[in-house]
Amino acid sequence: MRKIAERIEYSPTTIYLHFKDKQALFQELCAVDFLAFARVFERVLKVKDPVERLRKIGLTYVKFGLEHPHHHRLMFMTPHTPVDPEPGSIQKGNPDQDAYALLRLTVEQALEAGALRTDLGDADALAQVLWSGVHGVVALQIAKGNDAWIDWKPVAKTAERMVEAMIHGLAAPRAARRS
Amino acid sequence: MRKIAERIEYSPTTIYLHFKDKQALFQELCAVDFLAFARVFERVLKVKDPVERLRKIGLTYVKFGLEHPHHHRLMFMTPHTPVDPEPGSIQKGNPDQDAYALLRLTVEQALEAGALRTDLGDADALAQVLWSGVHGVVALQIAKGNDAWIDWKPVAKTAERMVEAMIHGLAAPRAARRS
DNA sequence: TCCGATACTTAACATTGTTTCGTAACGGAT
DNA sequence: ATCCGTTACGAAACAATGTTAAGTATCGGA
Structure with missing residues (x-):
């Protein structure tokens, strides 16, 4: 919070005029990230x-995660409180804004084919x-x-495999298969 | 730290007599977890x-993670500082203590077969x-x-699939294939 | 001119990881 | 018995961080 305040050149308290608390701020940040994420697809x-x-x-998912590890961590590796109260900015089920919907839709098409x-x-x-x-x-x-315990193969290769x-x-x- | 201290009925300070800091404590806890983890296999x-x-x-890995989510998070979802200074309690490459070694060995055997x-x-x-x-x-x-955004299938099923x-x-x- | 809303800050508070310092208990050497 | 060093521990203080309470400056309109 204090770091953020310094970064945006405001006092820490000012942030609380726009967001209820840290969690609310991160939730909003997360929503923005999800939109950017969907746009990648x-x-x-x-x-x-x-x-x-x-x-x-699949490869795009990996690429995004590796290029934005912090965002990936926030979006996919951090549990957020039941995110109920915000059907606001992003539309569930719309493949343009909801990447999971796009994935699901494509699987459906592959199944139909x-x-x-x-x-x-x-x-x-x-x-x-x-x-x-x-x-x-x-x-x-x-x-x-970064754990030296494992002799990691290059991630890009692992993703392809x-x-x-x-x-x-x-x-x-x-x-x-039908033709 | 204070919670831990209270739990073990010592003062917070006393913990620092046994561990350099919080990170060192978690690292040790992690090492113990990895041994228990290997034992499961x-x-x-x-x-x-x-x-x-x-x-x-594979199924055992999933089972362990779901039964001990906090430990799984600590072991596999949290980056630890370069874990160099502790080749102590756990032996890399020994399938009895290093679960990755067991996995690798089994893959090798499958390849050989x-x-x-x-x-x-x-x-x-x-x-x-x-x-x-x-x-x-x-x-x-x-x-x-717990995210209601996705209509999750039962994890056990997903693991099997x-x-x-x-x-x-x-x-x-x-x-x-030969033989 | 007064007033209220807006935008912001300073100071303080609570929590949590950590350090400093002090102290009680104990075992052996004199 | 006395002294001394080591060991094991805790109380208090410090620093960083999320948060709240209270106050101030500015500005547009009645």
Whole structure:
């Protein structure tokens, strides 16, 4: 707080005129981050093939997390109080503002195209697996990437392997694929 | 610190006779946790088939994280200062005390058995992908599991799907399998 | 001119990690 | 028995940080 105040050249107390407390401020910051986050995914829309788009989404997620580790930590590695009271600025379910909705939608399209296995669950189930996979790559890198205990492979490589493994693992067997 | 002091019925100062500072205390706690963590994996040794063991390792990782979320957070979601000065209590590379070594070893065995793809990297590469995958499931659950924004599937299910997808995605194609 | 709202700050308070200093207890050497 | 050093501990104080209470300056309108 005091650091922030100094940075914006105001007194610490002034911040409390705009935000109830530290948590409220971070929540707002988080909302802004989520919008920026969603905007990053606008570009993947130009990839038309659903499966290729899933690959792109995964790699984009990792790229964002690695380029903005602090934001990633705030958004995805820090529990926030039940974030109920703010359906304000960002729209759930709208793929333009809600990146999860975009992921889910793309999984749905891939399912409809018969490109993904149907025996593991619905679109939400597969979306959450994919999300978890790429999230793990970023989260481990951020939290333990500097830990000399492990002989880490380059994160970018791990991300590629992760996406390849998951997509391949979730892909419908050729027998069940309709052209 | 004061809470801890109260809990152990000593004065806060006394803690500093045993630990340099809060960080040192947490580091020690972390080391203890890692030993307990490794002990959990002793039981997977009875699974002889390397690939099945990898499945078991993954599910065990998730189980541990969900049963001890605070410890998981401390161990895998919190960056610690370069942990160099303590090759003391825990042995790197010994599968009995170092769970990553066990994972890596099992991947090696699976590779030797011709059960895993060889085009994605060596044992470390595959081990890190597998670790990241299951870690992502736990980490997302801990950090965002209470977030109503997402319609979460049950974590246990997601974990199973994750393991299934990764193992299947990393498995050697039947044509390349020997035996 | 007065008034109230607006925007901001200074000072103080509570909590928490940490350091300084003092003290009680104990074991051995004289 | 006395002295002394070590060990184990705590009370008080300090520093940093989130937060609140109270006060001040400015400005637009009645």
